[in-house]
Amino acid sequence: MKNKNAANAIAVLIPYLRAAAFIVLVIMLEIVHAKAWSYDENGLAEDQFRLIEQSKQTRSEEKLIIGDSVASQLFGNDKRFQNAYTMTGNCSATMGGYYLLLRNYIEANPQTKRIIMVISPDLMANAADKDYSYQYYVVPYYTQENMQYITEDVQEYIDYKYGAAATRCEPLKKIIYNDMFVLSQYRDYITATRPKERENMRISALSATYLRQIKQLCDDNSINLKVMCCPLQSNRIMRTWKGFEEDIERYGLQDILNGYSKNATYYDEKNFQDEYHFKDSFLKKGRPVILKNLLERNGE
Secondary structure (H helix, E strand, O other), rough: HHHHHHHHHHHHHHHHHHHHHHHHHHHHHHOOOOOOOOOOOOOOOHHHHHHHHHHHOOOOOEEEEOOOOOHHHOOOOEEEEEEEEEEEEHHHHHHHHHHHHHHHHHHHHOOOOOEEEEHHHHHHOOOOOOOOOHHHEEEEHOOOOOOHOOHHHHHHHHHHOOHHHHHHHHHHHHHHHOOOOHHHHHHHHHHHOOOOOOOOOOOOOHHHHHHHHHHHHHHHHEEEEEEOOOOOOHHHHHOHHHHHHHHHHHHHHHHHHHHOOOOOEOOOOOOOOOOOOOOOHHHHHHHHHHHHHHHHHOOO
């Protein structure tokens, strides 16, 4: 009986021992190839590392336009638009990533008086569980240096979502990030073992937390904050906002998102290449009108 119980116990441990052996083997191989100590410059988070450096640069403008990849289509990145500076990235960075970018920017640019965020509902919904949130958020932003600015609730959630070893052990983070095979295996594991939190046209708890942090950051520095919805496909009009409006009330975000849905602008879905991004052919001629409608609708 004892031998049988021991055999059962060993059988239970075998999958964990195999996983541990695999991790050790990968670490050893990567160290040998000197890949465990730096991030691949051509990796998926390359633009986020550039944005982080960009956010620390001194500028002369008093207005900042910040947003996701849709805003990048409209305003560009690292540009001057009218009297504003533009800093645009990707919604997979989550609202937590944008909060950290804004901390850097305001510290480097205390003259800032107005910040306009042009963001999609997809960014609002992102609970750090989009397909590339590990590369775009965990790798560049979830660092020891930034932990003081990341709430305990968010830390607990991220460590559960991705596993503390893969979020806090820098050599292991770099291995997962740099090796596409390891990354794909790891992403499949996360998808299979962790439930998805995000739902389009809703607001995630993570986004609500950092929207409040962004508002507080702006208030502390006497900065006027405006949050605008990026242009949407016309098939989203009205029918998709009910849950979003419920979340605004649920999280107490009325003062931050006042007019976000009401002032949204819409275009025929034939002009979009995917759920959110315009076709380049439409933008080539339509950008001035799109910008005019967006800004005038939001009182700019």
